[in-house]
Amino acid sequence: MMTMKARKRYVLFFLLPAVLMLLTFVVYPVIRTVVYSFLDQDGNFVGLKNYVQVILSREIIDTRGFSRGFPLGALLHNLLWIGIHLPMTVGIGLLLAVLLRNVYGGTVIKAVIFLGMVMPMIVGGVMINFIFDRNLGIVNGILSLFGLPTKTWTAHPDSALLSLIFGSVWLWTGFSVVLYSAGLETIPKDIYEAAQLDGASSFTIFRRITVPLLRPITVVVATMTLLWELKVFDIVYVATMGGPGGASNVLALQMYVYAFRAFDFNRAAVVAVLLALSTLAASFALLKSVRDET
Numbered sequence: 001m002m003t004m005k006a007r008k009r010y011v012l013f014f015l016l017p018a019v020l021m022l023l024t025f026v027v028y029p030v031i032r033t034v035v036y037s038f039l040d041q042d043g044n045f046v047g048l049k050n051y052v053q054v055i056l057s058r059e060i061i062d063t064r065g066f067s068r069g070f071p072l073g074a075l076l077h078n079l080l081w082i083g084i085h086l087p088m089t090v091g092i093g094l095l096l097a098v099l100l101r102n103v104y105g106g107t108v109i110k111a112v113i114f115l116g117m118v119m120p121m122i123v124g125g126v127m128i129n130f131i132f133d134r135n136l137g138i139v140n141g142i143l144s145l146f147g148l149p150t151k152t153w154t155a156h157p158d159s160a161l162l163s164l165i166f167g168s169v170w171l172w173t174g175f176s177v178v179l180y181s182a183g184l185e186t187i188p189k190d191i192y193e194a195a196q197l198d199g200a201s202s203f204t205i206f207r208r209i210t211v212p213l214l215r216p217i218t219v220v221v222a223t224m225t226l227l228w229e230l231k232v233f234d235i236v237y238v239a240t241m242g243g244p245g246g247a248s249n250v251l252a253l254q255m256y257v258y259a260f261r262a263f264d265f266n267r268a269a270v271v272a273v274l275l276a277l278s279t280l281a282a283s284f285a286l287l288k289s290v291r292d293e294t
Contacts, residue, residue, distance in 0.1 A: 030276075036269035054270045059246065059254050070157045070247035074254040077161055081250065082229045084165050085172070089225050090218060092169065093176025098210060100177075101184055110181060114174035121171065125238030128167035129154055157247035160240050164248055168235055172228065176221045183217035184210070223286045227279050251275055 040046045054060055058073060065072035072080070096113065100106035116124065131137050132153035140150035153163040187210070195205050211218075233252035236242060242249035242257070251271055259268035 033269045033272050036266050037273050039266055041264070041266060050266050050270045051274075054267050054274075059249065059257075060251075060271075062246070070161060071245060071249060074246075074249045074251045077249055078230060078232075078251050080161065081165050081232065082226060084162075085169060085229055086222065086225055088169050089172050089176055090221055093173050093221065094180050094211075094214070094218070096173070096177050097180035097184060098206065101181070110174075110177055113170075113177050116171040117174035117178075119171065121234040122238050124168065124171045125235040128164060128235065128239050131167055132163045154240050154248075155244060157244050160244060160248040164235060164239055167239075168232075171235070172225060175224065179217050179221055180214060183214045187213050219286050223283055226282050226286070230279050230282065231275060 037050055038045055038047060040050070058064070060075045061073040062071050062076075065076070071077070096110075100109055103109070119127075132139050134140055134150055134152040137153075139153065143150050151159075153159045191209055191213075192205060195209060200208070231252050232250055233256065236248055236250050236253050237256070240248045242253050252275065255268045255271040255275070258264045258271060
């Protein structure tokens with residue numbers, strides 16, 4: 001019979017490859033990125049100089065945009081993306097999950113909606129370009145029916161970022177629909193039946209029962225969506241490359257530009273650190289709210 005010491009050795013033996021890979025491909029790159037953010041291109045320690053230069057640069061925050069319009073800077077573009085995309089994704093996903101719960105063929109409709117989630121985001125970026133194209137896009141086709149002006153929305157500074165944001169709603173809404181649909185199945189039907197016997201309206205049941213009981217699901221959806229919005233890259237890269245004139249630039253794309261266009265790996269490391277801190281702070285804040293509720 002194998003002794004406890006032998007068992008521990010076997011456990012360590014099988015854990016060792018995973019630990020080595022984690023140290024090599026996760027821990028070491030993270031540490032090196034943080035170190036690079038405090039160095040200049042000659043390898044000299046410069047403290048917070050890189051952070052100050054990056055945060056005050058027009059690529060990150062363009063104060064001219066407050067009076068002239070886009071571009072506003074990558075950081076403000078990410079915040080705008082969160083402010084529009086997050087409530088739309090959560091709200092539409094919840095409503096669709098509730099509406100399709102007892103609808104005949106609802107499973108098929110959910111599958112169609114979820115296609116946006118399983119589709120590679122690079123393909124999604126190409127589709128957004130087509131959707132908002134002046135000659136081929138469905139958006140302009142609908143606008144022309146009502147005699148409204150048309151244009152290639154992703155090619156104009158005042159509409160490029162908003163086109164990407166609204167176009168990406170479908171690509172991510174399938175995620176929230178699936179999670180909310182699963183959450184609805186965990187709510188006992190007795191609660192709904194009791195509320196109906198008490199004369200509660202459908203809206204009251206939704207507001208007083210469905211929304212509160214789905215709060216943990218809402219936090220998960222909001223957290224995952226927020227993390228995606230902070231690190232969004234592929235859609236912007238394919239659809240507009242941050243243009244025109246930086247009007248749709250985002251932090252992850254700016255990190256790429258610093259590293260592989262300007263070959264300024266120190267500034268790229270700064271953006272990477274800021275992105276990591278932002279995602280960690282957002283995750284902890286949202287998860288803490290759930291823990292305080294339970």
